Amino acid sequence: MSLESQVKIFKWISILEGISFLVLLLIAMPLKYIWDAPQMVQSVGMAHGILFVAxxxxxxxxxxxxxxxxxxxxxxxxxxxxxxxxFYVEKKYL
Known part of the structure; x- marks a missing residue:
């Protein structure tokens, strides 16, 4: 696999990881702790965890x-x- 394609894949992972973190913090966590609806934390949290490791x-x-x-x-x-x-990493280092 070429370096260019590796960087492209990492950019996508970086963007998706950042979005999943924001969704977790700004949507899923308030749903869980303010409106007592923890379901979204489970699914978004799992996706975020996988993207974080990636x-x-x-x-x-x-x-x-x-x-x-x-x-x-x-x-x-x-x-x-x-x-x-x-998002900072994606713009500055990639």
């Missing part, structure tokens, strides 16, 4: 081919726990 795995796979240093890799991985972090 994001970290993708960052580790791109570490050497993209010639990132450890600081850049740390920033990219740390951005996954910030609500808008994956």
């Amino acid at each position: 994001y970290i795995f993708g960052a580790l796979l791109l570490y050497k081919p993209m010639e990132w240093n450890l600081k850049t890799l740390a920033i990219i991985c740390a951005s996954s726990v910030l609500p808008l972090g994956p």
